Amino acid sequence: DAKTTQPNSMESNEEEPVHLPCNHSTISGTDYIHWYRQLPSQGPEYVIHGLTSNVNNRMASLAIAEDRKSSTLILHRATLRDAAVYYCILRDPGTGNQFYFGTGTSLTVIP
Amino acid sequence: DSGVTQTPKHLITATGQRVTLRCSPRSGDLSVYWYQQSLDQGLQFLIQYYNGEERAKGNILERFSAQQFPDLHSELNLSSLELGDSALYFCASSVGRAVSGANVLTFGAGSRLTVL
Numbered sequence: 766d767a768k769t770t771q772p773n774s775m776e777s778n779e780e781e782p783v784h785l786p787c788n789h790s791t792i793s794g795t796d797y798i799h800w801y802r803q804l805p806s807q808g809p810e811y812v813i814h815g816l817t818s819n820v821n822n823r824m825a826s827l828a829i830a831e832d833r834k835s836s837t838l839i840l841h842r843a844t845l846r847d848a849a850v851y852y853c854i855l856r857d858p859g860t861g862n863q864f865y866f867g868t869g870t871s872l873t874v875i876p
Numbered sequence: 877d878s879g880v881t882q883t884p885k886h887l888i889t890a891t892g893q894r895v896t897l898r899c900s901p902r903s904g905d906l907s908v909y910w911y912q913q914s915l916d917q918g919l920q921f922l923i924q925y926y927n928g929e930e931r932a933k934g935n936i937l938e939r940f941s942a943q944q945f946p947d948l949h950s951e952l953n954l955s956s957l958e959l960g961d962s963a964l965y966f967c968a969s970s971v972g973r974a975v976s977g978a979n980v981l982t983f984g985a986g987s988r989l990t991v992l
Contacts, residue, residue: 801981807985807986808878808880808966808968808983808984808985808986809919809966809968809981809983810878810982810983811980811981811982814980852919856975857921861924861931861932861933861934862932862974862975863909863921863924863932863934863975864921864975864981865921866911866918866919866920866921867918868918869918
């Protein structure tokens with residue numbers, strides 16, 4: 766399995782930055798790192814993805830370690846609407862290269 | 877609204893019964909994926925179809941089957957239902973056939989199945 770390791774839960778104060786870590790020591794050279802999030806009672810939604818370089822979009826930034834064995838999703842100013850489970854995902858060769866979601870990090874945003 | 881439509885939103889049925897879940901992908905997407913999310917298992921990949929053909933199979937039970945029709949909508953059939961089949965079933969769609977950097981999944985809101 767293309768496993769990733771994330772903390773089960775994290776807390777952040779509203780309007781402060783949040784750094785969500787992910788370890789993926791078995792990543793292969795061609796695998797992209799994807800992040801999705803799942804808000805309560807909703808389906809997962811795409812956040813960001815990257816290969817080697819740091820990436821930015823309107824939702825978040827993705828910082829990828831030089832050896833690619835870890836990455837960090839950065840929410841620059843957490844809002845209450847960012848409370849969700851965040852999944853760091855790699856492809857899993859065991860299932861025809863489908864996404865392996867794992868259990869993710871449950872982010873609580875404190876007002 | 878993600879553009880992926882799943883029906884029904886909620887379904888309650890009894891053990892031994894059969895149900896069909898339906899998914900309409902986002903316009904222009906050719907791949908459909910089915911996932912199961914139960915409390916103790918997280919999101920589990922079940923099966924993928926691309927343009928009508930089965931593309932990849934995950935942890936899908938033999939009691940479950942799926943297909944993708946010429947109009948690209950997909951149905952997931954669950955038969956001989958057991959209590960443990962109670963879960964959220966998500967459909968996702970994407971443009972391409974492979975899960976890769978350029979191929980983003982768009983998920984529907986899910987169908988909640990309760991087996992009593």
